[in-house]
Amino acid sequence: MMRRPRRSAEETREAILETAERLFRARGYSAVSIADIAGELGMSPANVFKHFRSKLTLGRAIAYRHARRLAERCSIEDLSDPPDRRLTIFLSRLSREHVRDKRENQYLFEMIPLVLEDPEKGGRIYRRLVEDKLCSLIAEGMEEGIYGPGNPALDAAAIVDMLGCVLNPRMIACADPATLADKTQLIVALVDGGLKNRVVK
Template sequence: MQIKSSRRSNRERSDTTRAAILDAAHGLFVERGYAETSTPDIVTAAGMTRGALYHHFEDKRALFRAVAEREASAVAAKIEEATLEELTPREALIIGARAFFDAMAEPGRIRILLLDGPAVLGTRTMAAIDGTNAQRTLEDGLAEAMAPRIYDQAALTATATLLSAAFDRAALEIAEGAPTELYIEAISRLIDGLISA
């Protein structure tokens, strides 16, 4: 019985250490960017040893990927949370768009997911991360909104990819001071065009 308790305790300690490293890295990646953040800076900020960092992450790039995955997951969770109630497929897409823009307004998210992410991890890796998070919710929403038409999966994915790129560009513009409502209206017109096509 005590062995199980000890194992659980070790697992909890490991999870706590990993979370502390991720939190410290996130803060520094947001503040300084990937290139200007060193692993000694991260372990100092986390109050950990370099050994602890390398026990959990192969290198700085792997740590950055884990930070990006956590941020992408948080964005998808905000979209899903905003669209839980009974909505028409169109309403869910528009409300999901607003939730995406709100989630991307979180300090540092643009830098991690849209600026440093593609530069550090490459566009294919970032697309894969997005594909299991926000783009997945977008693809599901488009499929529902375009039903009952039979839609080829490859074409649906390509459409979601293009629309996702529009969302990302709009998030960048909003971060630079453009009015969110302007982009909600523009995205709504795009979605309406896709639904009625």
């Protein structure tokens, strides 16, 4: 019988991530153990722990990958639009993708809070992905005179806080799905108006 080629450390890590994601997607995070993942790969649990020191660390890595893919699906291809138009498209698309993700990938979507507070990666990783995109668009809008002067980073953080009710998995679980789209559009309109007509104290 031919021996299977030995995997590199990077290949082993990727195989663990892919297998764990498949199991988490099918059963949910809490229903899958490290032993389950190791068994699927034909390796010992100790080998999994060599690459991920705990189930939480592994779960965060998978949740981060999933959250990053979700954010990438909201990217704006048409850069010819002015920044205010791109910002409203991005926010609307982000909310819509969150609702769709909850419906189609419920178990993985529910893991996103694992990365909202992750000291290993410098804090709130997924939030940072969204804030960075918003900050860039707001800064561009200020440079073009579309938005009033201000601090793009602080504005981006405030916008993410406002959108918590239509982005945070725990908040979405409590919301009426029929009202989410209208609520999102109202928040987006308030954000757009606030950036363009800010009150200077």
